[in-house]
Amino acid sequence: MDTRAAELASKLAEEHALALFEYGYLAARLGDAELRDELASLARAVREPIYGHGVFIRGLIEFSSFCTNDCLYCGLRASNAACERYRLEPEQILACTEQGYSLGFRTFVLQSGEDPQYSDERLCAIVSAIKGAHPDCAVTLSVGERTRESYRLLREAGVDRYLLRHETADPAHYARLHPASMSWDRRMRCLYDLRDLGYAVGCGFMVGSPYQTPAALARDLAFIQEFRPEMCGIGPFVPHHATPFADRPSGTLEQTLGLLSIIRLIHPFVLLPATTALATIDPCGRELGMEAGANVAMPNLSPAGVRTRYALYDGKACTGDEAAECRRDLDRSLESFGYRVVIDRGDPRGVTRGQA
Template structure:
């Protein structure tokens, strides 16, 4: 594939695919076939560095919301971040993802310094940021300093539903504007949403897909809604694992070119979560390079997977496991198919 192709699926078909449990396996097989046609059996690894669990926002579903007084807060220093990158580079990682809450400590100048230092050490790696909503000027400075990709899940594309998940001061319009700003600057951009978040219905999920069609993202990350007991949504149920698999498959069918992770949330809710996510069309995994103390405290939801094959130290075991499923872990940047390397 040499160009972007987005396959528009009509609403009635999408509704059936999302809701019909019996279609899970068939959709997965269809998506896996498409992914193999575009990317072969390659699985791209991203070394995740969770830089801070301090956040100014108070999203009703999130375990690191600012009102949670039961969380051990932390932030990694520049030296911590670079040390995690050193460790990951030695293991073969060629993409690092710096993810964190919207922590005011990570100013424009601070992040530019970190990015330049990381690129100086490893000019060939791709750097992904996931630090929430920032100004256009911040995004541009980060890009100029070496950031290649940016992940910013919109979580819901229906303004009414978005308001039920977030405090009044947070606006869907602002979030979507950030995504378009990132594209304008030149990032490889990732959006995404939760599956079965509180008050969500099938029409909301279809609107999420429609927004992504308009955005034309390079990456799409989704996962089931998972409960955090330290939030106002503590009494809701976890999202459906099989519905999430169907939506991973749908996203592969709609966006054949995209980079789609089998997320930690999938592995948390089901022991075979990431295996089945890959078989449903995903082609990215994000093992955690964070220090152990950070892994234990970056709890967006309850019972987060942070041991075993989630740990980056187990990369060789992960490679063997994926080989047994017919997939091949590669030590590459893993850019989207038609994206030129700006470096």
């Protein structure tokens, strides 16, 4: 193992911060298996006094595949005429949460493309209904960029957390992943609006996206260090056949695991999912993510008939199994690696903002 990289890993574990050039040095060396193993060992040592071997579960409900954006990497992009679009009615969303609650889920993540059919009024009504039925649950939204006033109304309706991947902390890189109509400055403004309004905020990025460099990754890690999100979602880039990046290679399992460990060391209390994309590129991706420092899993509670239609990328790891069977499989697979599902809201330790 590179001696300097080992020194930086130890420094990060002790101080939870590095300089930009130091993050770049580590990011460029994640192909080294010994370094990744050391980072993972340090990440587990940091996580376990806080969260033990518990894994928080979030019930994911993908309620609309319509999107007005045209991101170059996403299968839901507006110009993909072959995408099978769907919308769930409020009653269907609520039925998913009822089933999830009976299976032990105490956080629900409502995710969609940027779909104008879901107005503030409509979303607020859905959130209010969920919170009214289950006041002991947390509701997370992941519905993209909205106005500050929209975020304020949704917060008042009871939304606890909001996931909005920053995608990249490098504006030039952002411009190569998105059409000119999308703005890195606007994305950042949304994240800071959410923070100001009292949400528990999640950001994140793709690993191995086109044009990504170690320098760009260093900026991502420095941003996470500065912003200190309550949640951070990262996963490998996986191409979709109907996008301009169809022929680009996927991000790697190894680099993703190394970055999960680094993020845990930056922010010991962070809620860190092992994402579906990780399970897409490796059958044991979720469990390996836990070994690298993750502590959240997000099983899909969407109706089985629509899961394959929320096609962000090709080969998405999803199953037609009923939610109860998915939950049993999750328990078994995590237990085989020494982890256990925790039945509660899964708030981050040491955080009071909105009781994330």
